[in-house]
Amino acid sequence: xxxxxxxVERSLDALDAGRPLAALVDEIIREYPDPYVLANREAARLLxxxxxxxxxPRFVWWHQFDSGSSSPRTFNGWKHSGVPAKSMQLIExxxxxxxxxxxxxxxxxxxxxxxxxxxxxxxxxxxxxxxRLLAREVQxxxxxxxxxxxxxxxxxxxxxSHGQNFRIVAKVNLLGKAAAALxxxxxSQLDWQRLQAVAxxxxxxxxxxxxxxxxxxxxxxxLTVSRYAFGEADRGSxxxxxxxxxxxxxxxxxxxxxxxxxxxxxxxxxxxxxHLQSAEALQAFVEGAHVNPRDDAGRQLIKVHLQxxxxxxxxxxxxxxxxxxxxxxxxxxxxxxVDQVSxxxxxxAQLMQSNADLRKAMWRGYLSAFLKVFGGFAxxxxxxSLTLLGAGLGKVGLDVDAAATAVDAxxxxxxxxxxxxxxxxxxxxxxxxxxxxSFASLTYDAPPHEFKASLGRWQEVRSATLPVxxxxxxxxxxxxxxxxGRLRGVRVANDGSCWITLNGLxxxxxxxxxxxxxxxxxxxxxxxxxxxxxxxxxxQGEWVLLEPPRLLGGAPPAPAQLSSLRSELWDTYSRTxxxxxxxxxxxxxxxxxxxxxxxxxxxxxxxxxxDLDTHGLPCLLVEGKPMYSYRKGRQFxxxxxxxxxxxxxxxxxxxxxxxxxxxxxxxxxxxxxxxxAALPENNAVTLYRGGNASRxxxxxxxxxxxxxxxxxxxxxxxxxxxxxxxxxxxxxSTGSGEEEDGALRSYDDSSVIFELPAQRYQGGxxxxxxxxxxxxxxxxxxxxxxxxxxxxxxVYGEGYRFIHVQLARVxxxxxxxxxxxxxxxxxxxxxxxxRFRNPAVADRFFPADxxxx
Numbered sequence: 001x002x003x004x005x006x007x008v009e010r011s012l013d014a015l016d017a018g019r020p021l022a023a024l025v026d027e028i029i030r031e032y033p034d035p036y037v038l039a040n041r042e043a044a045r046l047l048x049x050x051x052x053x054x055x056x057p058r059f060v061w062w063h064q065f066d067s068g069s070s071s072p073r074t075f076n077g078w079k080h081s082g083v084p085a086k087s088m089q090l091i092e093x094x095x096x097x098x099x100x101x102x103x104x105x106x107x108x109x110x111x112x113x114x115x116x117x118x119x120x121x122x123x124x125x126x127x128x129x130x131x132r133l134l135a136r137e138v139q140x141x142x143x144x145x146x147x148x149x150x151x152x153x154x155x156x157x158x159x160x161s162h163g164q165n166f167r168i169v170a171k172v173n174l175l176g177k178a179a180a181a182l183x184x185x186x187x188s189q190l191d192w193q194r195l196q197a198v199a200x201x202x203x204x205x206x207x208x209x210x211x212x213x214x215x216x217x218x219x220x221x222x223l224t225v226s227r228y229a230f231g232e233a234d235r236g237s238x239x240x241x242x243x244x245x246x247x248x249x250x251x252x253x254x255x256x257x258x259x260x261x262x263x264x265x266x267x268x269x270x271x272x273x274x275h276l277q278s279a280e281a282l283q284a285f286v287e288g289a290h291v292n293p294r295d296d297a298g299r300q301l302i303k304v305h306l307q308x309x310x311x312x313x314x315x316x317x318x319x320x321x322x323x324x325x326x327x328x329x330x331x332x333x334x335x336x337x338v339d340q341v342s343x344x345x346x347x348x349a350q351l352m353q354s355n356a357d358l359r360k361a362m363w364r365g366y367l368s369a370f371l372k373v374f375g376g377f378a379x380x381x382x383x384x385s386l387t388l389l390g391a392g393l394g395k396v397g398l399d400v401d402a403a404a405t406a407v408d409a410x411x412x413x414x415x416x417x418x419x420x421x422x423x424x425x426x427x428x429x430x431x432x433x434x435x436x437x438s439f440a441s442l443t444y445d446a447p448p449h450e451f452k453a454s455l456g457r458w459q460e461v462r463s464a465t466l467p468v469x470x471x472x473x474x475x476x477x478x479x480x481x482x483x484x485g486r487l488r489g490v491r492v493a494n495d496g497s498c499w500i501t502l503n504g505l506x507x508x509x510x511x512x513x514x515x516x517x518x519x520x521x522x523x524x525x526x527x528x529x530x531x532x533x534x535x536x537x538x539x540q541g542e543w544v545l546l547e548p549p550r551l552l553g554g555a556p557p558a559p560a561q562l563s564s565l566r567s568e569l570w571d572t573y574s575r576t577x578x579x580x581x582x583x584x585x586x587x588x589x590x591x592x593x594x595x596x597x598x599x600x601x602x603x604x605x606x607x608x609x610x611d612l613d614t615h616g617l618p619c620l621l622v623e624g625k626p627m628y629s630y631r632k633g634r635q636f637x638x639x640x641x642x643x644x645x646x647x648x649x650x651x652x653x654x655x656x657x658x659x660x661x662x663x664x665x666x667x668x669x670x671x672x673x674x675x676x677a678a679l680p681e682n683n684a685v686t687l688y689r690g691g692n693a694s695r696x697x698x699x700x701x702x703x704x705x706x707x708x709x710x711x712x713x714x715x716x717x718x719x720x721x722x723x724x725x726x727x728x729x730x731x732x733s734t735g736s737g738e739e740e741d742g743a744l745r746s747y748d749d750s751s752v753i754f755e756l757p758a759q760r761y762q763g764g765x766x767x768x769x770x771x772x773x774x775x776x777x778x779x780x781x782x783x784x785x786x787x788x789x790x791x792x793x794x795v796y797g798e799g800y801r802f803i804h805v806q807l808a809r810v811x812x813x814x815x816x817x818x819x820x821x822x823x824x825x826x827x828x829x830x831x832x833x834x835r836f837r838n839p840a841v842a843d844r845f846f847p848a849d850x851x852x853x
Contacts, residue, residue, distance in 0.1 A: 005482060008492050011441070012511060014428040017208040018442050019513040021172055024165045024211070025420045026445070028389065029413055030579075031162050033154035033345065036091075039147060043090045046141055050133050058635070059642060059772045060090040060131050062098075063120060064113040071126060076110040076134055079126040084113075087120040094147060098139055109135035117646060117772065118639065121609070122616050129643075152349045159342060166341075167334050168214045169420065170388045171199040174251070174333075175209055176423030177258040187261035191249050194222045195259070198241070198333055209427055217332060223249065225336050227327045230289055230305040233298030236340040237289035240268070240326070241333065251333075253387045254288030269309075269318035276310035341385035389420050414590050418443060441510075444527050445587075448580040449572035451514040455534055458546040466545055468533050472505035473523045486511065489537050490518070497526075500535065502543045509535065520545070528758065529686060529723075531569045551798065561705045565793040565804070573725040574800045578741045581726035581775075585768075588723035588777035591685070592766035593634055599680035604632045628675045629770070636769035640672045644718070645771040645778075655717035655783060656696070656822070658835030666838040672718075673782055673844065679765040687721035687756040687764065687779055690732030691822070692748065699752030699803035701824035702792060712813045713787045713821040716832060721756060721764065723777040728753050732802055744799045751802035753795075754821075760808040761787070784845035786810050787821065 043057035063084035071079040088096060098109060115131040115138075122129065159166075178195045181187045187195075189205075196203040198221045200213045207213070223241035230237070239251040248262045262268040275281050285306055290299045305325065312318035329336050421443045428442075461467070479493040490509065491499045498509050500518070508523040512534075520533040534546045548566045602620060604610065610630070611621040617639040619626035629638045644651055651669060653659040662668070691697025701707040722728055730737065732753050733745035756764075764779040771778055791806030818827045833842040 004480060004492050004494060004496070005487065008487060008496060008498070009485065011496070012486055014208060015441055015511070015513050017210045018424055018428050020211040021168070021209075021214070021424055022421055022442060024169055025389075025417060025424070028162055028165055028169055029416055029420075031158055032386075033151065033158050035151050035348070038151055038154055039091050039094050042145060042147065042150065043094050046090070046094075046138065047131075047133075049141070050137065051131065053773070054775060055131070055772050056774050057090045059117050060133075061087055061116050061119055062090065062093045062113060062135070063087050063116055063125060066112070068111050068113075073127045074114070074130055075127075075132040076114055076130075078111055078114065080114065081124055083123070084120045084125075090115070093138075094142065094145070097142055098135070107136055109139065117642060118618065121612060122618065123612075124616055148349070155345050155349055158345075163338065164215070166385075166389070167217075167338060168211070170334060170337055171214050172209065172427050173253075173389055173420070173423040174259070175199055176426035177251075179426045179429060181257065181259040181261075184257070186257060187249060187259055188247075191247070191259075191261040194243060195241075195249065197222050217334070221332055223333070225329045225331065225333045227329060227336060227340075228322065228325045229327050230325050231298055231301040233292060233295055234289045234302055235291075235344055236337070237285060239333070239336070240265075252288065253337075255284070265319055266315055269312075269322055270315040272309060272322070273312050273315060273318040276306055282306055282310065337388055341388060345385065386416065389423075413586070440527060445583075446512070446514050447529055447584070448577060449569045450512060450532060452572055453515060453532060453568050455515055455517060455546065457549045458534065459549055460538070461545045461547045466503065467531075467547075468502075468507060468520050468545060469505075471520060471522060471533075472507050473499075477506055489541065489543060500543045502535065502545060531567060551796070561708065562703070562792060562794050562803075565795050566797060567795050569725070570729075570795050570800075570804075571797040573729050574747070574797060574802075575729075575744050576739050576741055577726055581724060584724045584726065585775040585777040588685075589768050589774050591723075592682075592777075592779075593636065593769045595680060595682050595684075595766055596629075596631070596636060596769060597634075601636065601679075602627060602630050604630055610637070627678075628671075629679060638675060638767075638770040640668075640675050641767050641770040642772055643668075644672055645767070645773055652717045654836065654841075656835075660837065666836060666841050669841055670844075676765050676767075676780060676782055679767070681763055682766055682779070683756075683759055683761050683764060685723050686758045687723060687761070688725050688728035689719070689721045689754040689756075690728035690730065691752050691754075692732055692734055693750035694734065695731065697752065697822045698750035698824070699805075700750055701819075702752065702803045702805060703749055703794075707789065707792075707819060707824055709789050709792050711789050712810060712816055712818045713789065713807065714783075714818050714827055715781055715785050715787075715821040716783050716827065717822065718783065719781045719785075719821065720776070721754075721779045721781070723779070724775075725753075727776055747800050747802050752805060753802055754805045754807055756787075756807050760790075761785075762809050782845060786813060786818070 040057055043060075044054065047053065047055045047057060047060065063080065064086040065080045065082070066085050068078040068080050070077060073079075113135055114125060115133040115135070116125050117129045117131055118125075174195065178187060178192055182189070182192045193205060196205070198218055199209070200216050201218055201220075202216075203209055203213055223243055226240040226242065227236060228234075228238040228240065237252060237254060239253075241249040241251060242265070243249075246264050248265055248268045250260045250262070250268060252258050252260075260271070262271065276285065282303070286299065286303045289302050289306075292298065309318055309321050312321050331339070422439075425439050425442055477491055477493055477499045479491045479499070481491045482488055487498075489500060491501075493499065498511070498518075499506055500509050500520075501507075502520070507520045508526060509518040510521045510526040511517075512519050515532075515534065517534045517536060520535060522528045522530065535543050536546065538544050548568050548571070550566060604620070610618040611626070613619045613621075613626040613628075617626075617628070618637065619628045619639065620630050621627070628640050629636070631637065650661045651665070651672070653661070654665050654669065689697075691699075693700070707713075729745055732747060732751040734748050734751065735746040739745060763781050763785050765781075766778075767780045768774045768776065768778050786809070787807040788810045789805060790808045791804070793804050794801055795804040819825065820827050829842075829846050832846065833839050836842050
């Protein structure tokens, strides 16, 4: 049995080989031409263009009515009531378009319809739920867009830019499937060696499949390729790889047991003949070969041909039957696979209608019959291209409808990534290492401040107080202290965790392949989002902590009571980063959805619609009481939270200034507070909040010394924090928000960022899955949470500086002075209470006796 040291070293070597391949997986998932993602992206761009806001398109509906009433309070001048004659979400409209009669009369669109944040059943459509879009302008954009062409261009770009990477990941998947088959004795050692040789020259037993190796194709593959086509619609369900000695390997990409070896063609035919006699196995083969829901005839033909093989009178007759469907190829295996998936993608594109097709349909008078293409988002079902990359539908774990229509795009992409990396994990033979952290290390998606960091100029920390103090463990760590290689000076525990001694204290460390160094990490969560704390051995063999170099001009001036801190983390997030920010927000949304599902947010029963409360808002009525939070699969709904996120200022203006936009705001605040209180609290991640003077949340009180460490703050409104530090910097910035990607944001002396470390707060409710602006990765706090200032610094870097305030929850402070979190001014309960028309609203959050809610 391998020693702990050998297993850890193998794990590190496998990570070196695997991380570049994992990066390819991420690149392919990001650039894969998924029609739903493309349509969602185009709809989001349309919303930003016309509203200036990054709204989630799934919250925007087009409702069309038979008539309308003029209204000076609505954006388009019209309001409507009753049930719409036609309704569709914006993404559907992107494909289906407006009705034919409006193509030549666009001015009528705004009279008979409008864009709204709620579905067809709410009954009232006016300024309260409108989205500020003009239908006639949207129609111009739809004709300019030509989505079918966008999709075709995306396909061409994908194969032009990422075709080679697709081949590499397809090789990794085959190697992973083959390694799994070898472990289950489904193939021989000789089969395994031959499959390695098919993937690349130089890939033999004991050699890790590195990116450099897999970039090279096999010059003399020992296996020739045949494909079985059980009908014209067969997209590539069965490949035969034949050696010169007659031995055969079957490759069935869709199957959970995708690779299987046989002594001969006859033995292969025998297995297929017997296997296909099972109704369940036959159905699996049919689904692997054909998934186009529009082609029942093609599906039936494939089934008949497979049944014919199962009904063969002998194994020899099964060989003859199979010969009828065999297609020989002179090309290597991965050329054949790439050709097949390219054909499939282009077939999908052909089913999407271009603007030219739509115009022809208009001229001929059958547009309404022609525009039945929304189901064509996944016209060929689950793509074989994803299956060949290791993400077969069964492995991804999504039901067919959710997978095909990408109802939850974030969950889908996360599931794709994990499925593909599972194949990589197997191909690297990391299963044998048996550390639970091994797969986590391979799949770990390093945050931007880690993978973008450059440690070349980092210096040893000379301060007597180290910034990692407090992260040490008080538990005795048993394990061998390693003396050589990358593990020198590292103590490895039996579970594979790694530890070092720094200044007499024991810290957990994680090796970063991106930085080629060890990092001090939280002992209970080595992959937590945190600032970088790299360490290295000095000449005396002692561990030292590193910090970023100081600026050439030194730190910017700061008040005497404030220390200045250089931070690699904030060097990254103080700049714009569109893709990286979206990725962090997406992770947060997926995490929050998991929290909500785990807490039991009720799921709408299949075939059941939502109810309406007395205000006409969607809900579920439980024993006559409205429950506003519910879900359909991984889509979450709460009309009160949707409304709040759409116009948060309307609500918070009551808390801040006593300004009422609507007379029933106190009632709405009560119902909103009730529905928020019913959501689960969660403090598993660090949260951030940014502000500046223009937003009414500034850092002047901290710079002046009026607010100091130990002071107590309280939030007096609905307070939003984010999991995404890019977003915190966006709100702390004084810029326009239109900076180029990668540009440094602008900050001034009022810029401030608050931080709530994980596990140091209570009362935060995850609301992004319900929000019209989900990418804000928002956690919301009801008023009345007391927070102590634990840390206070000026954070600075090249071209920026802001105040950084670290907070932690405390109990109600009694008679001690308390300051408003937003303004920094002393909090006076009576002044606050006077803002509300109904003082009971204030009493709910700040009871007269000072008790907690």
